[in-house]
Amino acid sequence: MKIESRLQDDVLILSIQETRIDASGAVAFKERMRGLLAGHDGRVVLDLGQVEFLDSSGLGALVAVMKMLGGRKLELARCGPVVSKVLALTRMNSVFVMHDGLAAVTGDPDQDAA
C-alpha cells in the first residue's frame, strides 16, 4: 500500500497512491497508516483522489484509522463517486470531516490540480 506523506502548516496530508481500499488491502492499509500517524498530534487529512473503489472493509479501516487519532476527527478529501456513495449510504460521511478538494484544507488552490 503506497501512501505519500507530507506536512503542510502542521496538517499531515496523506495521499493514497492506490486505486482501491478493499477487503484485500484493508489490513495492510491500517498497518501502514499506524506507522505514518505515529508522533503526529495535529490534523490528519487523507487525500482519496486516486481511490476509485472503497468497500465495507475499506470503510471499516477508515474508522479504525480515526480511532488511532485519539479523539481527533479524520478528514477525507477528494472522494470519488464510489467512495462518496459508500460513505453516503452508510451515513458515515457525518462521522468524518469531508473536503471536496485540498485547497480548502491547505489554502493553496494549486493543490487540486495535482
Next chain:
Amino acid sequence: MNARPQDLGSQQGLASPKTLLRGRIDGTEPAVRHTLTRLQRETDALGLPTERWSEIVIVLGEVLNNIVEHALAGRKDGWIDVVITLRDGRLFAQTRDDGRPLPLALLTHGTLPDNSGPVEDLPEGGFGWFIIHSLAKDMTYERDDGLNRLSFNLAAR
C-alpha cells in the same frame, strides 16, 4: 458455466440480453478484486452512467466478499460462479458457490450500524449487507444440492 474470460462482453445487439461477466473465480479476496476491476471496465465501456456502474460494482463486491468470508471461510479450493447480464435497462447478477450455507440473518436484515456514539465505539464492520440491501432489488437466496445461489438486480440507467 465453463465460459472462459475471452467470452466476456460477447458481441450481441443491445436489444438482446448482453453478458458482461460470466465465469468461475477463485473464492479469494484478490480474485474478487480482479473480478470487480473487470466489471468496472465492462460497464464503463458500455457507457453506463457513473452512478449505475458504481452501484453494481459496490454491491457485487460486498456479495462476493461475504461469500469468501462466510461461506468459503478458511478454504483454499473454494470457487464462485458469477454471471452479470444487462437486459431491459437492468443489470441482473447471479452467483453460485459450494461453501457453507450463508447466515440467514445477514440475508434478511439490512440494519445500519449505529454511528451516534463516541469515536471509540464507532462500528468498523456490519456495513456490507446494509449496502447490499440498500442498492440491490429482488435479492433471493437458495440453498440446494450443497450450493449457495444468490440473485439480484439493479437499475442500469
